[in-house]
Amino acid sequence: THEDLQKRIMKIREDVRYADSQDRQFMLSDLAFLLEDEARLGTRIQGMGAGQSSPYFSKLVSDEAIYISKYLSDPDNNVVKYTSPIAVLRYKEVGQVGKVNGIAHRIREKQVLDIQKSTLKRLEYTDIDTAFAYDGNKVVFPQKQSRDLPVSKASLDTLVTEIAETSEAKKYVLGEIITKMREEQDSVMRAPYQGVTLVKGAAGSGKTNIAFHRIVYLTSEYPEEFRQQAIAVFCYNVALKKYLSNMLVELNIPQVQVFSIDEWIYTILRQVTNIGWPNYDEDPWTKITKTRKEILPILNAFYNENKSQLI
Structure with missing residues (x-):
């Protein structure tokens, strides 16, 4: 358990003070592994807590139901995190076929949901011959339904836009953007992890969104290669650093480090020179x-x- 892990860490920290040099080396190595385990477990616990109030934001039905979550991964109940390969199917419309790992999936039903504090605030539902939207108060159909006439996707889009414009404005945070990511942004997020991924664009084009969600993707899908503690984000001023640090906590990757450029350079200079020496x-x-x-x-x-x- 998390509590047992914390007790082991505290014991090693206490014992290392009295250990000889050889034992201290082994104890510090064990401590490093335990701290990594604690960070992973803490991230999982935090994600489970957030997932209780907002378990998933999309449901797809193909051969079976798939629930796509911002925070959780529960294969036994078909709940997958949005970084999972199969989560790309949320960009397919009803009737379309998407391939994941060579397996074709035809979308028969699609739901987009907004669940806050275990309460359904918004729902967009589409299947082969039915579509409706729910704004938290009422259910509205885009047009008179007929089992012989497929519903126009465009009419549902118009209805959903009208509902969104009249609903309460949401704060602009990266966590909310998960549900609004475009397919091309999702593709960049899933770029191969080998080498360098360079993202360029105008101000406000979503570069920061992609970069941060890529960190979530790498740490979620390749946890052995990408540890939160070994990842750093660099920015140009302290105010932006504080904002980005808050976003990392919200995205449940709190162990990622954020540096302002001047702070980082000063830290490096202190390590390689005597500039920090009191008698400099x-x-x-x-x-x-x-x-x-x-x-x-x-x-x-x-x-x-x-x-x-x-x-």
């Missing part, structure tokens, strides 16, 4: 040299010659 005193000749413009061409030449080693 710069050589006066070095200080004079650094402030003379004649030294700039020399520094530029040195940088260009050693660029590959410095960067």
Whole structure:
């Protein structure tokens, strides 16, 4: 249990103070593994807590029902996290076929839901010949139903848009964006983890959304290769750092580190120089040299010659 794990961690931290150098090395190694286990278990517990009030946001029926969740993964009850491969089927419409791992799935029924604090706030339902929307108060049909006439998807889209515009505005948070991710954003999130994934776009185009959900994807689908504690996010100011840190907690990846560029550079400088030493005193000749413009061409030449080693 989580409590037992915490007790073991506390005991090692206490015992390591009195251990000799050889035993201390083994104990610190054990402590590192236990801390990783604690982080994984803590993430799972937090996800289960969030999932109790909002268990899933999409339901698909193919050969069997599939429930897509922001937080949970429960294969025994066909609940999958949105990072799971089969979750891409939520972008298919009723009647369409999607392939996952070589297996074809025809969508027979589709539901998009908004469940908050265990209460259904919104529902969009579509099957082969029926469609309706629920706004938390009433059920509305986009047109008169007929079992002989398929419902127009466009008419349902119009109805859902009208309901959304008249409902209470939601705060703009990454957790809510999971349900609104476009298929192309989802594809970038699932890009192969080998190599570099570069995402470019204008301000407000969703780059941060994709980057953060990709972290969730990598830590969820490849937990052995990508540990939260080994991932870092860099930004340009402290205010943005605070905002991004809050978003990481909301997405249940709280162990990911966030650095502002200046903070990170200062940390590195303290590690490789004596700048943090209390008695640090710069050589006066070095200080004079650094402030003379004649030294700039020399520094530029040195940088260009050693660029590959410095960067």
